[in-house]
Amino acid sequence: MLAETICSAVSAAGLGIAAITAYRRRFLAATRIAAYSLVPVGLVMTGVVDWLSGIVFEPSVWIGFALLASAWLLFMTTRAVERRGGGTRKERRAARAASRDAAVAPAASAPPAVSGAAGSSPQTRGGSEKKRQPAPGDDFSDIEAILKKHGI
Structure with missing residues (x-):
């Protein structure tokens, strides 16, 4: 009744x-305000207000909301733990093995070191040799130069 x-x-x-x-000749705004002001009466006449007031004052409904909130919290906690890398033992072992294999593969495919006379260079040997491939550590030298240029 109060609602x-x-x-x-x-x-x-x-x-x-x-x-x-x-009255101030702002008819568009007046129409919009009238539409908003008719919503509460419409809610009362359809019975939505009675239904909502029954929900608000019912303790079992609030217990249900609390259970839903705790379930949502548990879901979010488990997702956060999964994202931090807290998967199963098998998943962690597989990830370690994959990272180990990735670390070994570039070292195995690296070109062997060239041994030659001291002070000899490709230019002194006739220049017929192809340019030496950059070492794996040199791949990011241009990026490092750009970052140093910008003071980063």
């Missing part, structure tokens, strides 16, 4: 404000 009275008062006040706005 219906409050909704009716809010609607009446809104319609009064809409009338004042229309």
